[in-house]
Each structure stands twice: as structure tokens, then as C-alpha cells.
Amino acid sequence: MPSIDKAIEDITGVRSDLEAALDPAEPDGVYRDSRECAALALLSADTKLLLSPPTPRPKKG
Amino acid sequence: MEQSGTSALLQGAVQDIASDVVSALRGGDHVRMSGTGAMDDVEGSLTLAAVRVLGADLLLPHVLFPTPPAPEALAVFRRTVEAFPPRPDAAPTVKWSHWAMSRTLRRLDTSLAGTPAGDQPPEQDAGWLDEATWQVLTHQLAVLAPLAVPGADCAVARAAQRRPVDVARGFVRAVRRRDWQQAAGAGRWLTLIDGVPETLGLETGLDFVELMGGNDPRVALQVQAARVVRAAGALV
Numbered sequence: 001m002p003s004i005d006k007a008i009e010d011i012t013g014v015r016s017d018l019e020a021a022l023d024p025a026e027p028d029g030v031y032r033d034s035r036e037c038a039a040l041a042l043l044s045a046d047t048k049l050l051l052s053p054p055t056p057r058p059k060k061g
Numbered sequence: 062m063e064q065s066g067t068s069a070l071l072q073g074a075v076q077d078i079a080s081d082v083v084s085a086l087r088g089g090d091h092v093r094m095s096g097t098g099a100m101d102d103v104e105g106s107l108t109l110a111a112v113r114v115l116g117a118d119l120l121l122p123h124v125l126f127p128t129p130p131a132p133e134a135l136a137v138f139r140r141t142v143e144a145f146p147p148r149p150d151a152a153p154t155v156k157w158s159h160w161a162m163s164r165t166l167r168r169l170d171t172s173l174a175g176t177p178a179g180d181q182p183p184e185q186d187a188g189w190l191d192e193a194t195w196q197v198l199t200h201q202l203a204v205l206a207p208l209a210v211p212g213a214d215c216a217v218a219r220a221a222q223r224r225p226v227d228v229a230r231g232f233v234r235a236v237r238r239r240d241w242q243q244a245a246g247a248g249r250w251l252t253l254i255d256g257v258p259e260t261l262g263l264e265t266g267l268d269f270v271e272l273m274g275g276n277d278p279r280v281a282l283q284v285q286a287a288r289v290v291r292a293a294g295a296l297v
Contacts, residue, residue, distance in 0.1 A: 014071060014106070014107065014110050017068045017071050017110075018071070018110050018113060018114065018145070019151075019152075019155065020068075021071065021072075021075070021114045022113070022114060022152070022154060022155045022158055022204075023151075023152035023154045023155050023204070024204060026196075026200045026240070026243070027240060029237070029238030029239070029240065030238065030239045
């Protein structure tokens with residue numbers, strides 16, 4: 001399919017972006033704050049889900 | 062992280078197509094593939110690349126309901142499978158996502174019956190999942206969520222089936238990390254496998270993932286897929 005290949009090559013870097021999208025590294029975690037914990041508590045009021053305090057974060061310095 | 066221009070374009074195209082799939086999953090309609098005219102120009106090639114990223118999920122509504130896909134959607138899907146074969150040294154997720162597309166194409170494209178392209182594609186090795194930590198297992202399964210389809214056996218699905226507690230732990234970890242895409246993908250797998258701890262509260266967890274991450278069509282797609290699978294009677 002040369003026409004497709006040529007068009008794809010016309011987009012600089014799309015193939016490398018494609019590889020990255022198909023085999024992505026895990027992103028850095030972003031942990032919940034207390035406001036979101038409260039929302040979760042409301043959502044899971046009659047269940048038992050996932051409710052836990054925010055993960056301690058290392059302090060700088 | 063700063064994105065390149067093409068990366069942002071590609072991600073935008075993926076999200077547009079994922080939105081179409083979510084609409085089809087919610088409404089039981091065809092995947093529309095809006096804005097996919099000529100496939101030989103640059104924009105068309107970007108669409109093919111976006112379809113490759115979305116993978117077999119492009120035609121998921123037609124697998125789950127099941128209905129025949131629109132001819133234009135099937136044609137785009139077929140061209141994508143042909144245009145992006147995995148390299149021999151590609152990562153397992155790249156090979157498996159292409160395998161999933163080939164399997165879906167074989168299932169839905171009746172014109173392939175009796176041709177070599179209609180044959181069962183050989184499975185890739187999934188041994189890396191058995192050796193993976195539960196964190197890596199969940200991440201890889203979430204990337205390969207298009208393989209989480211009822212009644213569609215493969216080595217990746219069997220690996221997930223062998224480790225329900227690990228996938229459940231990974232689901233909780235993903236929620237706590239606010240990695241909604243991983244959480245949604247893991248949640249989709251959890252709707253399919255036996256032995257998931259009831260204390261997980263999967264249904265509420267999926268609601269929460271949708272609430273927090275549902276603005277991303279790729280997250281919404283996984284959550285909606287999980288709901289359709291559950292409604293169809295899969296184990297939870």
C-alpha cells in the first residue's frame with residue numbers, strides 16, 4: 001500500500017508516536033486529595049469500596 | 062509532559078474515534094467513523110494511525126451486540142490491519158493488539174471466509190504476563206483491554222483469569238493513582254474473570270472511575286464496555 005505509506009511518512013514522527021501509544025509506559029501516579037476522598041465516601045456509602053486515606057508523600061528537604 | 066504536534070494530533074484523532082465508539086455502545090448503533098473520507102491523504106493516514114491505536118475496540122459494538130458493521134468502518138479497519146503489521150521485534154502489546162484486530166476482522170468481515178486472511182491468526186506468547194508483578198500485569202492488561210471480550214479466549218485472557226486478585230489489586234492501585242485509563246481497562250477485565258473478591262465493589266468502582274475520568278472518551282469506552290459485558294451476563 002505505497003500511497004498509504006507515503007502519506008503516513010509525510011506526518012513526521014507519527015510512526016514513533018504510534019509505537020509509543022501502543023506500548024505506553026505507566027504514567028506517574030497522582031494521588032487523591034481529601035476532597036476526592038469525600039466524593040468517594042459519598043459514592044460508596046452503602047458499600048465497602050476503595051476507601052482509604054491518601055498515600056503519604058515524601059517530604060522534600 | 063510536553064507532546065509533539067503529531068502526538069497531540071494523533072491523540073485527538075484517537076479520542077474522536079473513541080467518542081464514536083462510546084456513542085455506538087450506548088445507543089446500540091453503528092460506529093459512524095465520522096470524518097473518514099479519503100484514506101490516501103495525510104488526514105486519512107492519521108485516521109488509520111488512530112484506528113491502530115484504538116485497535117479492535119473500533120468494532121467492539123458490533124462484537125458485543127452483535128450487528129454487522131457499516132461497510133466504511135469495516136473498510137477502514139481492514140486497511141489499518143494491513144497498513145500496520147507489527148515488526149518482528151515489536152513489544153508484546155503491539156503484537157497482541159494487532160492480533161486482536163486480526164481476530165475481530167476475521168470475525169466480522171464475511172468476505173474473508175475461505176481465504177488465507179480468514180484463517181485464525183497464530184497466537185503470540187503471553188508468558189511475560191505470568192512473570193509480571195501485579196502492578197505490571199494490570200498495566201499491560203489495561204493496554205490490552207480490547208482483548209477483554211466475552212467468549213473470546215486467548216493466552217492473555219487466560220493469564221488474566223489465573224490472577225483475579227492481582228488484577229483487583231491493580232484496579233485499586235490505578236484508582237488511587239488516578240490513572241483512570243488503567244483503572245477502566247482493568248475494570249473491564251474484572252467483569253470477565255472469575256474469582257474477583259466481592260469486597261472490591263467493582264460496580265461502584267467503575268462508577269467512580271467514570272465520574273472522575275469519564276471526560277476522556279477512552280476511559281468512557283472501557284467503562285461502557287464493562288457495563289455492556291455485565292449486562293450481557295458476564296461474571297462479576
